[in-house]
Amino acid sequence: MIIGDLIRELRTGRGWSQGRLASELNAAFGTSLTREYVSGWERSRVRPGPFYLRCLAAVLEVPVAVLDGRPETAHGQGLLSGVAATSVAPAVAADLLDLGFAARLRGGPSEEEWEDLLARYGEDYMAQGAAELQRRVVSDLVVVQQQLGSPRMWSVAARLMTFYATTFGAPDQDRAVTWFRTAVEAADRSGDRATRVWVRGRAALTLGYGRFAPGLAHLLAEQALAIDDTPSTGLLNALLGKAYAAAGRGDTGTALELAGRSRRVFDAAPSAGRVSDFAVASWRLSGFLSLLSARLGDEKGALRAHEEARRELPGTLPRFATHLELHRGLMLVRAGDRAGGVAHARAALEALPPSKYCGTLRMLMAEISEGAGAAAAEATAGAGARAA
Incomplete structure (x- = not known):
């Protein structure tokens, strides 16, 4: 592929205009490129020199060898x-x-x-x-x-x-996906089964929890399960990520079956009580299950898991308390209290210091708002049909 065509393909794949690519390069490397300069590259009127090849590789997140036309990396x-x-x-x-x-x-x-x-x-x-x-x-x-x-x-x-x-x-989910994929490749280079399972499981959990790549969450979870089914934090994460993906496509039976399996793996996994991302404490598992139940429309199950998580959650972890309150906001929206659910979630998010934010909190807030909007639109359409 001609380098100009490749630059255009990579740029449009990120949803960027030529001006946006120029701005990204200028911000990252102190250059003063214009949209016209990028257009010249893409139309092959001028070929980027070694310096600009490195800059383009950085902002487009590909190896320099890909842009330079070399097959090896x-x-x-x-x-x-x-x-x-x-x-x-x-x-x-x-x-x-x-x-x-x-x-x-x-x-x-x-x-x-x-x-x-x-x-x-x-x-x-x-x-x-x-x-x-x-x-x-x-x-x-x-x-x-x-x-x-x-x-x-x-x-x-x-x-x-x-x-x-x-x-x-949000709005950098594509970077998360890119880095999870790269992490999986690095884990495979290690040859260590525990690392390969943990990386895939952790990626599946984040992608499924955040709802921004459920298909990839399912795939990585399947790979983790195939590599080693020994109870571990990685395997537990994979089962939860796969459950979120199943819930997202409306497969309630599979989601519930996976939730049950995750509880059994939790009971058998070592070091489940540690406060670390390399372990899943009981309150954290309950939190994961509260969101899953809320997405499945199981209000009683969601409330039960929510209360279990709140009861055991350490007071030193305010971000996770905010996650739980957003789960409750989603429960309220799914139960029909759209305004109350959005207000509850927004108040919880605004009470958390911005320095403690994470990307999945914002995505949860967007999910709650979208759910409320969709329910309102459905109710309006139903009222119109009845009037007709």
Whole structure:
């Protein structure tokens, strides 16, 4: 494919205009490109030089080799491309490059130190907001990219990328999907079954919970179940993600069967009581099931799970308390109290400090508002039909 056609295809695939692509490049790398310049590339009137190829690869989130027309790609090349796309100024990019080259020259943290860091990420995920977590993970991804010389380091990278993917919400769901896919590839390079299951399960859970890629959630969950059906947090996440996907397509029976299986896996999985994203405590499982029941229209089941979660939820985790109140807002909407449900959810979200926000909270709020709007439109149409 001619490079101009490829740039156009990648740009339109993201839903961007030529002006938007120019703006993204200018914001990330301090350039002063115009829409006309991008048009010149796409019409093959001028070919991007090495510098602009790297810039385009970064904002379009593809390896440089893809744009350069080379069939081979260096292992891990796509990692820095995606990270660079988050830079908002040349100084930020420079800091990240310093970290990466320093790690390459000095060797970087040991495998044991990376495992300790991941354990802290698992704990911090529970209390920190997406923006804060994202800033930290970006720096560590740049460093770990320089150490991908062993299966264990690919496992570390895969789990870091999974955390990074969870920091994206509306309107950046496409980036979450891209990073989850990359994390799955990295997990497979590690050859570690536990990592392969956990990464797929965590991705399926986020994609199903947020409702923005239920088909992919189902696929990744199926893969996780096929790799290893030993009770684990990864397997539990996969079952829940698959249940959300089933609920989304209206398959109530399958969703309920998967919910039952998730409870059995929870009872058998180790370390279920830890406060970490690498474990699922009983209150968190109840929270996941409260949302599933609300989506299925099971008001009694949703209320029961909601109360169980509220009773056990630690007071130090306000974001998860907000999730539960949004679940309740969805319950109210599904039960017919549209105005009350939206008001309840909005008040809960506004009470949470913005620094604690995550992408799935916003998507839940959108789901509640959309549900209320759809119900109102249906009621209006029904009234009109009766009048006629």
